[in-house]
Structures are given as structure tokens and as C-alpha cells.
Amino acid sequence: MQILHPFAGSVQQYTEQLANPDCNRSAPCPQCHTKHPLTAHGFYTRTLIDAAFDGIIRVRRYLCQACQRTVSLLPEFVLPYLRSGLMVITLFLIARLLRGQTLHSAARTAAPSMPYQRGQFWIRRFRAQAETLCAALAALTIPAPAPDFVHRALAMLESTGWIAAHRFLFAGVRCHLLGWPRGLAPDGRRTAFSTATAPA
Numbered sequence: 001m002q003i004l005h006p007f008a009g010s011v012q013q014y015t016e017q018l019a020n021p022d023c024n025r026s027a028p029c030p031q032c033h034t035k036h037p038l039t040a041h042g043f044y045t046r047t048l049i050d051a052a053f054d055g056i057i058r059v060r061r062y063l064c065q066a067c068q069r070t071v072s073l074l075p076e077f078v079l080p081y082l083r084s085g086l087m088v089i090t091l092f093l094i095a096r097l098l099r100g101q102t103l104h105s106a107a108r109t110a111a112p113s114m115p116y117q118r119g120q121f122w123i124r125r126f127r128a129q130a131e132t133l134c135a136a137l138a139a140l141t142i143p144a145p146a147p148d149f150v151h152r153a154l155a156m157l158e159s160t161g162w163i164a165a166h167r168f169l170f171a172g173v174r175c176h177l178l179g180w181p182r183g184l185a186p187d188g189r190r191t192a193f194s195t196a197t198a199p200a
């Protein structure tokens with residue numbers, strides 16, 4: 001299972017803070033809620049494309065001795081299962097959907113070497129997720145008058161702040177800003193029959 005590392009700062013600062021396993025250790029276990037502290041359980045690596053970073057980051061993992069499942073602490077500047085950082089995705093969606101820039105121009109705004117097709121993929125997912133976002137974000141901000149769910153969701157994300165909204169959606173209601181991949185819906189966890197053999 002992935003949970004959020006409540007961290008605001010640069011990729012560099014995140015990397016430095018990772019050395020300390022006690023930093024942001026989750027207690028109790030978010031899966032079985034035992035009171036026993038979680039044990040540091042190494043890292044996994046993932047790629048990250050961000051405004052000023054393109055490479056590999058480590059994500060800390062903990063093991064719960066009670067339920068034998070792992071918990072990984074994902075920094076809040078990334079979205080689960082997406083290589084690009086939240087800032088790059090945000091810049092693209094605003095440029096294309098709010099400002100009406102062309103796909104090529106929006107891609108250049110988001111990240112200089114980004115293929116625009118990647119942005120098209122985000123737009124498809126954002127459109128499919130917009131109505132869900134409007135409903136969930138109504139807990140944080142007043143729904144803005146807008147011609148459709150896409151524009152209303154964008155306005156609500158802008159007024160809440162994208163990172164703050166992502167934190168609430170993911171940590172609070174297990175909702176993915178761009179929708180969970182198939183198989184992990186509705187809350188980002190593998191379905192019950194596979195949980196025992198494949199801890200997330």
C-alpha cells in the first residue's frame with residue numbers, strides 16, 4: 001500500500017531526508033491498525049520527471065510485523081503510477097485546458113523535452129476523472145460556476161492548490177487525481193484476492 005510522505009520541498013531535500021528511517025514513520029499500521037511501530041524495510045526506486053529533475057528517486061518502505069504487509073511512503077510531489085511529477089502535469093493541464101494553448105505549446109510549458117502525446121494521455125484521464133474530483137473537492141472549496149466538470153475541477157484545484165488537493169484526495173479519500181489504473185480502483189489497493197500474495 002502506498003501512503004503519502006507529508007513533505008514539502010525539493011527533490012534534493014527529499015533525498016537528504018530519506019536517510020532517517022524515523023522521519024515520518026507511520027504509526028499505527030494504516031492497513032491492520034496494530035499499535036506496533038513499523039520496521040524500516042528498505043526502498044524501492046522509481047523514475048521521476050519533474051521541472052528540474054529527470055532521474056531515479058528512492059521511496060522508503062516499511063514492514064508491518066503484525067500483518068506482514070509493506071507500506072511505502074510516496075513523496076507528495078509525485079502521483080502514484082505516473083512517471084511525471086505533479087508540477088509538470090499541473091503545468092500541462094493548466095496550459096492546455098485553462099489557457100487554451102496548443103498541445104505542443106502546453107508540452108513545452110510543462111517540460112522542455114516532453115512529447116505532447118504524454119499530455120494527451122493525462123487529459124484523457126483528467127476528463128474521465130473530473131466529475132469525481134468536483135464531488136470530492138467540494139469538501140475543501142466551494143464549487144465554482146463553470147460550463148462543465150473539467151473546468152469546474154480545474155477551478156477547484158486552482159483555488160485549493162494542487163498539492164493540497166492531491167494530499168486530501170490521496171490521504172483523505174484514496175482518490176487519484178487522474179484516476180487509479182484499472183485493477184486498483186476504487187481506492188488504489190489491489191483487490192482482496194491478490195492482497196495476500198502481492199503486498200502493495
Ligand SMILES: [Zn+2]
Nearest residue numbers: 029032064067
Ligand atoms: Zn499491519
